[in-house]
Amino acid sequence: MSGEEEENAAELKIGDEFLKAKCLMNCEVALILDHKYEQLQQTSDDPTSQISQVFEKSLQYVKRFSRYKNPDAVRQVREILTRYQLTEFELCVLGNLCPETVEEAIAMVPSIKTRGRAQDDEAIEKMLNDLSLIKKFE
Template sequence: MAGPPSLSRHRPLPSGNEEATTTLTLGDMTDVPTLSVSECNELLHSLEKQAEKQGSRATASSDVYLKTREYVGMFARFKDGKTTTQVDHITLTLLEKGVGMFERAQLASLCPDTAEEAKTLVPSLEDKIDDETLQAVLDEISKLRDFS
């Protein structure tokens, strides 16, 4: 005797072998520029202003756009455009030290206080940057967080 039919949806297969652990595996997205949540917030603000100047509200009417806008507005650590730009410049220095775009964006979004916390949240940083250099960058970001 067969049981009742399953009510759960079939889980889709993963699109690739992407993972952000001690070994960062992003597939085709490895070298793609990545935005922090604050940078995304600034980008969406900019798009809204541009649409208003042109008299268009098409972008702001999409459900996905509205939900994204709400999310980044809530979780952006830096709300001021100048501060976001400063954080971007600070974290871009990490690229010269072997830190990837994804990791840079994660640090700018999560704003960890210590190098140890940063390496716990972004495990792929472990062998890429020493604690002193990372801590100096995090301290600079922290100073900006206090005034944003």
């Protein structure tokens, strides 16, 4: 992994380990943590004592910032975004922030324009449209 100084998410320099890892959108994390929370409640009498502060804060956070609540919609979002040759990290930033315009999307994920990929404005616009459709029909 490269040094701490070189880290820059805008250029996708996030270390090999994380670049290859599976990224999770906030809505996906919400599903996972909710499920785990329910499991804990069933297996122990005092679930709050087993839950770390990190877990609690994360759960609150992802619930507050989940764009999609319904598990089917979450699956569709990932499905649609994977069609556009994005890296995991880019996919999740887009899924989390749901930019509305092409300009905004490029500001949020500058790396979709660099690296010589054939990602033109039209393709990005189509992608954003697809995303907003899911939101509408959820």
